[in-house]
Amino acid sequence: MFVDSHAHLQLPHFKDDLEQAISRAKDAEIEAIMLVGSDEADSLAGVLLAAGHDFMYASVGIHPHDVKNADDNTYNNIKKMVRDHTVHAYGEIGLDFFKNYSPRDTQIEHFERQLDIADELSLPLIIHIRDAYDDSYNILNQKKDKLRNGGVIHCFSSDYKNAAKFIDLGFHISFSGTITYKKSTELVETARKISINDTLIETDAPYLSPVPYRGKRNEPAYVKEVAKFIAEINGLSVEDVGRITSRNFYDLFRIESPMNDTKITYKIRNSLYINMTNRCTNSCTFCARENSYVVKGHNLLLGSEPTVEQIISLIGDPTEHDEVVFCGYGEPLIRLDAVIAVARYVKERGGKVRVNTNGQANMIHKKNILESLRGLVDAISVSLNSDKSEQYNEICHSIFGTGSYNEVKSFILQAKDVIPDVTASIVELPGVDVAACRKIAEEELGVNFKVRKFNVVG
Numbered sequence: 001m002f003v004d005s006h007a008h009l010q011l012p013h014f015k016d017d018l019e020q021a022i023s024r025a026k027d028a029e030i031e032a033i034m035l036v037g038s039d040e041a042d043s044l045a046g047v048l049l050a051a052g053h054d055f056m057y058a059s060v061g062i063h064p065h066d067v068k069n070a071d072d073n074t075y076n077n078i079k080k081m082v083r084d085h086t087v088h089a090y091g092e093i094g095l096d097f098f099k100n101y102s103p104r105d106t107q108i109e110h111f112e113r114q115l116d117i118a119d120e121l122s123l124p125l126i127i128h129i130r131d132a133y134d135d136s137y138n139i140l141n142q143k144k145d146k147l148r149n150g151g152v153i154h155c156f157s158s159d160y161k162n163a164a165k166f167i168d169l170g171f172h173i174s175f176s177g178t179i180t181y182k183k184s185t186e187l188v189e190t191a192r193k194i195s196i197n198d199t200l201i202e203t204d205a206p207y208l209s210p211v212p213y214r215g216k217r218n219e220p221a222y223v224k225e226v227a228k229f230i231a232e233i234n235g236l237s238v239e240d241v242g243r244i245t246s247r248n249f250y251d252l253f254r255i256e257s258p259m260n261d262t263k264i265t266y267k268i269r270n271s272l273y274i275n276m277t278n279r280c281t282n283s284c285t286f287c288a289r290e291n292s293y294v295v296k297g298h299n300l301l302l303g304s305e306p307t308v309e310q311i312i313s314l315i316g317d318p319t320e321h322d323e324v325v326f327c328g329y330g331e332p333l334i335r336l337d338a339v340i341a342v343a344r345y346v347k348e349r350g351g352k353v354r355v356n357t358n359g360q361a362n363m364i365h366k367k368n369i370l371e372s373l374r375g376l377v378d379a380i381s382v383s384l385n386s387d388k389s390e391q392y393n394e395i396c397h398s399i400f401g402t403g404s405y406n407e408v409k410s411f412i413l414q415a416k417d418v419i420p421d422v423t424a425s426i427v428e429l430p431g432v433d434v435a436a437c438r439k440i441a442e443e444e445l446g447v448n449f450k451v452r453k454f455n456v457v458g
């Protein structure tokens, strides 16, 4: 599943083969396309085209190149278009100080005016910036109160520092085919550093074709080349990038998502994850489920916990995956019997099993549970989270209180006797002494050590 968050299929470049381009997009698994307007006539053409295709949506607005021709009448007509159900965004608007087709003062005046209109219409923004990142940021920052519907900096072309500033204002960053060009090292670095949850992908068709189509007319099917490139630099699969950026798109533009179904099993890279439960004995300060149950584009909010039979029916052939991981948003070993039954199924069919746990299972079940995992679990990753008991309590808020940290350490030690590959992990949080945690893991407990980035789940 992929979406093209920015295309101009209503332009004359597609007059001879529009239907073929649409059909190629469908063949390439493009499930949604945002048709972006640049002036009044073009916005209307986008709305009309979207109205005839149930997977197209429209954005209306006046591009900085064209604002010199816009007046009250133009904006009244744009506002009327928003009544159409296909319109989900306002743009592209912004500043283009590279071409300066409209005088700079006029661009600034109309940019500010259109930010007010978009806010009045409650629409997310599609922003065009060229050679005007500082000026655009200053205007948006001054009008922070008009940004409550979010938006995207389309075809981003600056550095990480600027991307981070716009993300702080609530914007997504959208990458086009330009990221695949040899000289785009700064852009590649930006795409690597920002969260994939803040990322969108686009073609800007008919412009800016990605490699290997550079020099030809661009079209929505080619957005997959952008996804492939971003997947490679982020160590994700192209399906991961397609799914995550699609969900970002549906959430930002408030389009009913075909992806809202809860996942019991879900794939990230080439591992299959099992979502056993949303219950947990911790309430970690960094736990992302406080904000959302979506992980790498998968919705993990369970209505009810899945049965062993349901899980097994979804696993299929476990050898098709690098490993089957008990994880999800909750503590899997709360459901010890179910974990054992599913792990047995996987092992009997030649698969590999990993468990990600908070290490409190012995306290939960009031006995040493590790022996029951012997031969069924190949690897276990236990959240150590600190080198000190007091700090562990401040971070994890375990229902078992002050003794939890020492119990987790002893769980890790006991796991070594039963499970071939044991890792103690921490999340990189301010105040956590990484070196001291490493020493405890490697020297005191004699296990592997892993540092997870804050805010990166899955």
Ligand code: SF4
Residues within 6 Å of the ligand: 280, 281, 282, 283, 284, 286, 287, 288, 289, 328, 329, 330, 331, 358, 383
């Ligand atoms: S142990 Fe995991 S699921 Fe439980 S609160 Fe902490 S981060 Fe969230």
